[in-house]
Amino acid sequence: MRSVVRVKLLPTPEQASALEATLRACNRAATYAAKIAFKEKTYGRDALQKLVYGDVKAMFGLSAQPAVRAVKKAVDAYTTLRANLKAGNLGKVGSKRWRNATGGPVAFRPEAAQPFDDRCLSWQTDARTVSIWTVDGRMKNVRYTGHPDQLKTLVEYRRGESDLVQVEGKWYLLATCEVPDVAVREPVGCIGVDRGIVNLATTSDGTNHQGRRLTRYRRWHAKKRTELQVKGTRSSVRRLARRSGKETRHATHVNHKIAKEIVSVAQRTGRGIAVEKLGGIRDRVRLRRDQRDKISSWPFHQLGQHLQYKARRAGVPFLEVDPAYTSQRCPRCGNTERANRPTRDTFCCRRCGLAGPADHVAGVNVRTRARSAWAFVNMPVPTPST
Known part of the structure; x- marks a missing residue:
């Protein structure tokens, strides 16, 4: 690697x-x-x-x-x-x-x-x-x-x-x-990871890495940039240059910490890691004007990259699964409908009544799909009978 x-x-x-x-x-x-x-x-x-x-x-x-x-x-x-x-x-x-x-x-x-x-x-x-x-x-x-x-x-x-x-x-x-590759071991299970904006990462174990502090940090930087740009003096230009990249480096540091913790748990418990395959999400999703800046600066792709390479270095299996309806599907009875998620933060199945945090439910669904995907990929090939 x-x-x-x-x-x-x-x-x-x-x-x-x-x-x-x-x-x-x-x-x-x-x-x-x-x-x-x-x-x-x-x-x-x-x-x-x-x-x-x-x-x-x-x-x-x-x-x-x-x-x-x-x-x-x-x-x-x-x-x-x-x-x-x-x-x-x-x-x-x-x-x-x-x-x-x-x-x-x-x-x-x-x-x-x-x-x-x-x-x-x-x-x-x-x-x-x-x-x-x-x-x-x-x-x-x-x-x-x-x-x-x-x-x-x-x-x-x-x-x-x-x-x-x-x-x-x-x-x-x-x-x-x-760096030589570490042999990927057979997992005893998977940790499903749901990525988001309000909660940067929520695992199927219930661990929640909130993005509230990062959002406040970014909002503060945006305010300071606006103030310095409006001022327009040579001193403000120099201060803008000094601040350049600081917000990005902080977000990268946060993603490193989250990925390191998730990979260490997976390595300690002998499990793999599964995330949603979110490639091209900006092209698929239509956003309001006031949402575009937040989505464009959302570091979900970088978090996925950190998880992937850290897992590879630790010999932990890493999978990407279909993200369709992971936050609307009931992990107990399989009922899938938009009404199962009445608010952004909550999930309540209209059929069996299972309720809980929506991001945690999504993480559980990611874990379930990863188990099926791993079993299919590693299914032994039948040998032809003689």
Whole structure:
């Protein structure tokens, strides 16, 4: 399983200056290569490299391997663009968003991440330093630090490229690690997880992870952003820049905590984890104008991703099941109708009278469907009789 380990660099002021100059030079070179590719309609790596390799080295002060990486970065950007166009992620053909994406060459931000392979970057894990190529020459003994667990993973499983990133004046390296898969065991049952907005996650065991605090936190950030945008001074712009990404990082942290707790319970009790398959929900559901912002910022997909990869690392089975009518179906008698859910928070079966929290009932239905799905997928194939 591929995993990414992030370590924080601790460069001196001189080293930080060289890293910044390198990052900007590499992104200027990649932007230049992307312009030539767009002009000449040449998007293959070998063909584009023949066109721009010499210019990239001479114009931007790159040595051989960083010049190759800059060309590869431009080629990969166009490959990603074509994949997004094919998948319809950039709107219909001819739409404004589609025209903006295809009307000009790809451009890279001056501080965009830059990949380095083992020819340009070497790790000294015992000393916790790296040696990295810069426009000022090879820079050695750049110290780094990180979480002990991640540093251990870095030592044992690092493979391939590492990306140099600058975030709010701080420097990081994102290292790709190939962690061996853990054998998935046979579960004795499943934990059904119902995801939502008011309650971020409710399990079939009755554990409820409420989203009230996260909603208040987001509302407070939205209010502060509005106040600073209305003010419009240079000081308010600087404060907006400092606050950028803070809300997203907090939501990610909350999702990590929820996923870690659910996976640990499943691992301890020998069960699997099941969630509703909610892909494309924004395209299927029609929303009022006042609901769109809340739904668009709802981190249900990220929570599902965290559950999936944490379960995989722990050897816990993970399933996605059909979400249809999970909050309207009675888990005892099977009666399914909209009237079974008189309010958002409550469930009451019109046939047998079973009542309880609606999200808990949905979690139980997800668990039931997961049992059937697991039994079907793992059904032994009958051998033909001789």
